[in-house]
Amino acid sequence: MHLVWSDERGVIYDAPTWQAVGRSGFWKYPWSSYPSWIPLPEGSTLFHLVGRHPIGISPKGELRVYEKGWAVAAFIAPAHTQLASAAYEKVSNAPTLPLYAYTAVGWKNGRFYVPAVRIDPQPRQDIRHFDPLAINRGAEKLRKRFPSNRLVAHLLDNCVERYCCPAARNLALGRWECPLPTSPACNAACIGCISLQEKHESPIPSSQERLSFIPTPEEIAELAVYHLNHAPAPIVSFGQGCEGEPLLVWRTIEEAVRLIRRKTPRGIINLNTNGAWPDIIERLAHAGIDSFRISMNSAQPAWYERYYRPRNYSFAMVKESIRRATSMGKWVSINYFILPGFTDQPTEVSALYQLIQETGLHMIQWRNFNIDPDWYIERMQLCMGNLQPPIGIYALMRQLKRDFPRLKFGYFNPTEKFIRQHITPLPASQGNTKCTV
Ligand code: SF4
Numbered sequence: 001m002h003l004v005w006s007d008e009r010g011v012i013y014d015a016p017t018w019q020a021v022g023r024s025g026f027w028k029y030p031w032s033s034y035p036s037w038i039p040l041p042e043g044s045t046l047f048h049l050v051g052r053h054p055i056g057i058s059p060k061g062e063l064r065v066y067e068k069g070w071a072v073a074a075f076i077a078p079a080h081t082q083l084a085s086a087a088y089e090k091v092s093n094a095p096t097l098p099l100y101a102y103t104a105v106g107w108k109n110g111r112f113y114v115p116a117v118r119i120d121p122q123p124r125q126d127i128r129h130f131d132p133l134a135i136n137r138g139a140e141k142l143r144k145r146f147p148s149n150r151l152v153a154h155l156l157d158n159c160v161e162r163y164c165c166p167a168a169r170n171l172a173l174g175r176w177e178c179p180l181p182t183s184p185a186c187n188a189a190c191i192g193c194i195s196l197q198e199k200h201e202s203p204i205p206s207s208q209e210r211l212s213f214i215p216t217p218e219e220i221a222e223l224a225v226y227h228l229n230h231a232p233a234p235i236v237s238f239g240q241g242c243e244g245e246p247l248l249v250w251r252t253i254e255e256a257v258r259l260i261r262r263k264t265p266r267g268i269i270n271l272n273t274n275g276a277w278p279d280i281i282e283r284l285a286h287a288g289i290d291s292f293r294i295s296m297n298s299a300q301p302a303w304y305e306r307y308y309r310p311r312n313y314s315f316a317m318v319k320e321s322i323r324r325a326t327s328m329g330k331w332v333s334i335n336y337f338i339l340p341g342f343t344d345q346p347t348e349v350s351a352l353y354q355l356i357q358e359t360g361l362h363m364i365q366w367r368n369f370n371i372d373p374d375w376y377i378e379r380m381q382l383c384m385g386n387l388q389p390p391i392g393i394y395a396l397m398r399q400l401k402r403d404f405p406r407l408k409f410g411y412f413n414p415t416e417k418f419i420r421q422h423i424t425p426l427p428a429s430q431g432n433t434k435c436t437v
Pocket of ligand 1: 193
């Protein structure tokens with residue numbers, strides 16, 4: 001697997017006598033240490049990393065910096081999980097990288113390869129399924145059907161047009177998961193928040209802006225009922241990248257969910273959340289939320305709280321939220337931010353095991369962490385001295401599969417059919433109707 005590098009213009013070359021290297025936090029390993037290299041998935045983006053020289057195995061077989069050009073990294077397509085980050089050495093004034101994941105890249109037999117696995121077989125966000133003309137037609141149809149619905153306007157004008165959001169495009173195409181952003185504010189201040197980067201402390205921009213209004217329960221229900229009744233394998237999801245934390249508008253969501261379930265029993269109502277408040281999670285579960293996805297960079301309270309900087313909640317409360325939801329027969333996934341060298345730290349693995357054992361969560365969604373690894377290390381005040389060599393993301397996956405055979409892996413929120421197949425229904429007396437799927 002040849003090392004790849006780029007010139008100032010971003011033209012990419014391979015170095016046929018150098019071997020590629022992957023990075024796992026503070027550690028660097030030859031490409032062959034990572035058990036899965038796949039052709040660069042369609043829909044991925046390649047970056048040339050200005051101010052960073054690639055590290056590789058030189059013709060003499062030594063780990064060396066390749067001074068001739070800049071490093072290259074891949075922002076790999078959805079449904080794929082990275083096993084190694086790009087390995088490079090920074091020059092002194094190298095700029096902080098924006099909020100993307102930077103996966104290692106190599107070259108072999110005339111094509112680019114990345115150390116990754118396809119973690120979810122569903123083609124929901126595969127680029128070849130996004131026909132721009134069909135998206136425009138679908139968007140026009142929704143605009144005509146909901147002329148005064150501000151949420152629909154936000155999703156079409158902002159999310160489809162400006163951000164090309166795959167979830168919003170699937171809405172326009174009338175299929176799979178429909179996003180329902182609702183909250184302009186948040187009760188956390190994540191270092192790598194994609195919807196809010198404070199200028200006074202962050203050298204990089206947020207990836208998108210937060211919506212500026214709270215839709216009414218009627219606006220939410222109108223769109224959700226339409227999607228649930230028309231789309232194949234439908235899901236509607238609160239908690240999107242273009243908002244803060246949905247729990248802050250729980251009354252609106254509670255009312256909207258009731259309105260939706262009065263109109264249709266079809267599909268899944270999902271809540272993507274930071275899971276801060278167990279009582280509210282329980283209340284929304286009673287109202288009719290079918291599944292929850294709780295986001296986290298770490299299962300270790302110290303690392304979680306250093307990254308999320310929670311306001312009036314703690315990791316213990318997040319854990320309690322998961323435990324409450326599973327005990328009510330709800331499907332619970334964690335949206336686990338994967339950063340090789342940290343996610344696979346032995347201390348992190350033990351904490352993850354404890355979280356799974358104590359909460360009964362059903363699924364890990366293996367999401368690549370959209371952050372500059374060096375900036376994460378700096379802001380989290382991490383140092384090699386306090387860490388151990390990582391076990392490897394691939395090894396972690398295999399271990400979890402062996403020790404938790406019922407635990408599911410994925411990338412996307414599961415459909416009603418999938419949940420019905422894999423969740424043990426609660427006795428009717430214990431849970432409320434819809435949630436015992
Ligand atoms: S919980 Fe979400 S919206 Fe809130 S700060 Fe973190 S990433 Fe941003």
